[in-house]
Amino acid sequence: MSASRLRASWFRLGRIERYVLVQQARSLAVALGVISALIMLIDFVEISRGVGSDVDLSGVRILGLMLLKSPQVIIQLLPFVFLFGTLAAFVGLNRRSELIAMRAAGLSAWRFVLPAAGAAFLFGIVTVAALGPLAASGDGLFQRERTRLSGAANAAEAVWIREGDDTRQMVIRAERQDRTNARLLGVTFFIYANDGDGHRTFRERIDAASASLSAGRWRLVDAVGAQIGQRAVRYETLDLLSSLADDEAFERFARPQSTPFWSLPGQIARVEAAGFSSTAYRLRLQQLLATPLMFAAMSILAAAFSLRLMRLGDLARMSFAAVVLGFGFFFVNQAASAFGSAEVIPPWLAAWLPPVLTALAAFTLLFYTEDG
Incomplete structure (x- = not known):
């Protein structure tokens, strides 16, 4: 094959991969919009019944508190966004027989599944490095504002502080x-x-x-x-x-979920210097580091379940199985977090075990589907 034909071949493959990525991005946007709307609706009602029952809040104020709280919850559910969004994208390609055309042209499933997983991995890095810290800061502001509005900050309750060297x-x-x-x-x-x-x-x-x-x-x-x-x-x-800063006597340690990624190492050092256990913060740090792998694993899992040809049937059953398996790994993640928080297993193992298991299951299924 001449050099010009080889370059043209790679150009066509690049266009196909970009087309698949565009379809995935559209489906992810729809899945993100649906999940975000549900979370914000639930948070709006919860804040209205919780904080709104203690003080008289306007709808605009409740909406502002919701916008502070909801992003953190949305980011925690982003693995499901990649599961549902990628599944919808590849099922759509399958129903329109586009996957059949790609496979008939000799294109391996790895050529469009791995770019989708790579895009998910990169988005995971952006989430951990930029979006997550913003959401964590918003959640911290929400917690402080809720405490102030409910009057808990002025409650006559004992305050305990520990410091030293x-x-x-x-x-x-x-x-x-x-x-x-x-x-x-x-x-x-x-x-x-x-x-x-x-x-x-x-x-x-x-x-x-x-x-x-x-x-x-x-x-x-x-x-x-x-x-x-x-x-x-x-x-x-x-x-x-x-050894405390002037404001630390009046601030409790922020929750691990409210601590931005870049502040976690310093927070761990502060907690340990005060003589407290830093297990929850170490677990949170490891979970954030494992986030890109979880996003990529969910994308591969969804794609592997949706590659079955329409003429072979059972596509709906396979899609349902992908959703069930995704929820199964979510519960495994919650169980591992509970074991890690209780120090039954090391924090790094509790954080990395669920995404690694998800990735192994996804690659196993993809190997079986593609190579038999």
Whole structure:
């Protein structure tokens, strides 16, 4: 075959692949629109009944809260968008006998399935790197706004904070917060000393009427401190070194789902420095890293189930089986997340096992369909 004919052959194949990608993109847009509309409708009703029952909110305000909350839920359901959208695209190509024409022309299924999976993988990277952080920030704003509107931020509930370093740990309990004046009220400091072997020994307890954090120091007012075996000492004011930023005393750790991808490593370090378990944040980080693979696996799975020729029948049954299998892998993902959160299995295994299983099942079916 001459060089010109070879280039023309590759050009025709490129046009076919682009055509398949366009059909997939259209179906994905429809699937995304339907799922997004359902999620936003459910969120609108939920916010109206939840936050709207505590305070009087206008429809525009509820709509704004919905727009903050819904993107995060939509991104969590994007694997189903790729499952339904890719399935619809290839079923449509099959019904119009376009797949038959492609296969009759000697085009392997791999030549149009893998580009579709590659596009899904690239979209997964964009989702993790750009869309996901925006959605997570919106979800964080929604959580804070809901807390403010419901009055939970001003509720008289105990506040617990933990901080420290290799030589000292402090557990801080406050009866309530005074956000207006940036103070903790009714505060108790439990101070522990760490030795070289990692053992922790109680050293001192300090009770104070209020405490404020500024420039790396706790300023305690009307404080009483007592060490083991010694008399209590009263202080009008007392300063204690702190490793917290000024606003961290009044902010709880953000939920893993509300933490943007680029902030997760720093959040994990902060949580571990405070002495808390970072399993949920590590699991979230690994799940985000595995997102592109999950999108690609769902696309291959949907395409593999829809490649059966119309003349052989059972296309509807195969499509239904793809949807059932997709939901099955979703439940496997939820179960693995539960096991990972409970530290039954490592976070990396809980995050990567479902997409890897999905990809293996999809490739197995595609090999069987294409190569027998």
